[in-house]
Amino acid sequence: MTTDNLISFQVLDREGLWHTIEVPDDLGLNVMEVCKASDLSMESICGGMGLCGHCHVYVLSDHVLSPISDQEEETLDKLSFLKNNSRLCCQLQVDSRINGLKIHLAPVE
Numbered sequence: 077m078t079t080d081n082l083i084s085f086q087v088l089d090r091e092g093l094w095h096t097i098e099v100p101d102d103l104g105l106n107v108m109e110v111c112k113a114s115d116l117s118m119e120s121i122c123g124g125m126g127l128c129g130h131c132h133v134y135v136l137s138d139h140v141l142s143p144i145s146d147q148e149e150e151t152l153d154k155l156s157f158l159k160n161n162s163r164l165c166c167q168l169q170v171d172s173r174i175n176g177l178k179i180h181l182a183p184v185e
Contacts, residue, residue: 081100081101081102082098082099082100082101083098083099083100083101083170083171083172083174083175084096084097084098084175084176085097085107085174085175085176085177085178085179086177086178086179087111087114087116087133087178087179087180087181088136088178088179088180088181089116089117089181090117090181090183090184095114095116097110097111097114099170101170101171101172103170104169104170105169105170106124106165106166106167106168106169106170107131107133107165107166107168107169107170107174107177107179108120108124108131108164108165108166108168109124109166110170111131111165116181117181118130118131118165118181119131120166122166124166125147125166126145126147126148126151126164126166126167127147127151128151129151129152129154129155129164129185130184130185131164131165131166132152132155132157132162132163132164132165132181132182132185133162133163133164133165133179133180133181133182134159134161134162134163134179134180134182135161135162135163135177135178135179136161136178136179136180137176137177137178137179139173139174139176139177140173141163141168141173141174141177142167142168142169142173144163144167145167148163148164148167151164152164155182155185156185157182157183157185162182163179165179
């Protein structure tokens with residue numbers, strides 16, 4: 077495998093530690109699935125449907141990401157720690173758009 081087909085992004089966990097994650101771009105996964113597989117503390121009660129808000133993150137980098145769906149917006153609006161850079165990482169697909177992405181795990185509700 078060459079690095080040409082790897083997507084790399086960084087996650088700041090709730091303890092203030094950075095984790096660099098590299099994953100092949102052709103697995104069809106979302107960021108939440110990759111974070112869970114990388115043993116980061118993240119729940120997925122709704123199974124990645126964008127309903128529970130447990131995969132709430134803050135986007136720290138200046139990436140152009142997929143638009144927020146109505147369902148994601150509705151879920152985000154219910155969260156206590158909402159910021160203008162909030163996203164549900166189950167709604168972010170692992171593809172070239174997220175290469176170099178930096179996210180911070182939001183506090184647990």
